[in-house]
Amino acid sequence: MPKLRDLARIIRSKNAKPFVLTLDMLFATREAYDQVVAAPELLPEAIAALYGMPVAAVRVIPYPAARAIKITMHRWVPAGSFDDRDLLGAQQAVPLFDLEISPRPIEVVEPALEGTPR
């Protein structure tokens, strides 16, 4: 399966103020965007598990206008606090880099029976 770093042109993280981390993935093609946005690995439950956070703390927001997906999550500790290691939150997207992305499910179209209205 392809890794996210092979499908995305940009994978980045940054704080949205001290208590929230936001991660963005931007894609060069509509195809890559479509595959990732629909992937089970991008569900809030999966991302929450990846980051060791409760599901309620994670939001996944598709942003097709920029061929992008945003993940927003509550920070585990406030930025700049003693237990923090990344003041601006700029190096926290790493767990996403090697995330393996399931291929798009193939749509099966039932062939119509003769004489049956479509």
Place this chain on the structure above:
Amino acid sequence: MSTAPTPTLEASGDGRREIRALAITGFGGIPEASLRAGMKHEPHFLGSDMGTIDFGAYYLGSGRTGGATERDIRLMLEAQQELSVPLLAGTAGFAGGEPHLAHTVEVVRRLSLERGYHFNLAVIHAEIDKQRMHDALDAGRMRPLGPVPALTHDAIGESVRVVGQMGPEPFMAALGQGAEVIVAGRSCDTSQYVAAPLMKGFDYGLAYHMAKVIECVSICAEPGGRDCILGTLRDDHFVLESQNPIRACTPISVAAHSLYEQPDPYYMYEPGGMLDTTSSSYEAVTERIARVSGSQWVPAQQYTVKLEGVRQTGYRSFAMAGIRAPDVVENIELIEQTVRGGIEAEYGPEGNDYRLKFVVYGRDGVLGPLEPMKGAKGHELFVLIDVLAQTQQLARAVCAQAKQNTMHGGFPGRLSTAGNLAFPFSPDLHDAGPVYEFNVYHLLEMDDPLELFSIDYVEI
């Protein structure tokens, strides 16, 4: 005091009116070539966001300024004097509290005296009086913003400094009084850019969206950077052009900017309402100029001001050093464990009096427990020994013992018996002074957007 007019607008080439804003970076050094290029477009006003909360509680708590240098302030004032248009600068001195504002105003005054600049100056204060907060809390007019606990009187009492993020209204009031240079304390990053457009009756949604993009100067371009950017706002759209020709504002790069540092690319909250970009369209005018339309504004039922406040949590001392010898690299975990044991024996367990952490770069310094490469270590490590304690003396004492024991710590199979650490320089140990954290991060409901933000007018 003279009453200079608010920016006058003339019709653009095709008879429609427009207002042009030149956005100048407020910290990290103004790229002068892009400022000069931008000035050729005859902007109606100049704006600069001179601060941010992103670099943490230290600046607000300590009163120390950061961000714009004297050179930056001089360049902004020079541009203002040359063009004779208003200059609006928000979140002065990096954190926008009283000491930060005062420092910036002092630099403005001194440079103006040295260089013969003359203008009407407005200084807008953003520090919030504690009694005001106590009263608002009692009146039920405070609410938490995001995942923070509800505000208490104790938290207000403990806070060292609290600022409110002012909306555009104080800037508008100052412009209305003829201010030509406005230096404000903590502001929303849009405030200095929407003030003039809103006074001139431009659309709120478009004005706020343009402000939101240009306040980060050319970060919205491809490749992104800190060069000045020209935003041209018209009645039904706005146009963006970076003033460095190598940077292109494309539909995707501008759309993508709504992602930057935002929890939600579609909904952005301001004191008086919300910017809604769900219907925004992004189009190319040229291969490096983009056009945006369709942005909406949803007015709020209740005007709210975001308060940011800090309290002191203690004092920091730290030591840092490299490790290269393979026996030490191999055993760093054991060394840390041994050092901690010794500290605990001397000072008791980690807790309220002190905290101690080892940040091991080359292993998991950046990601800590999130590090996917479990157990991997480089041939070389860099160790930061970080201590937080109730007094500077205690922080120093704990750090000194930790550093010394890490340097001379023994372990089975040790070869490096003269020392485990390579200190980069003298001193080997640093007292970093007070440490702060945000303890007020709440919305204050207000009836009058000007009420908290007093304005002084000075002729320079």
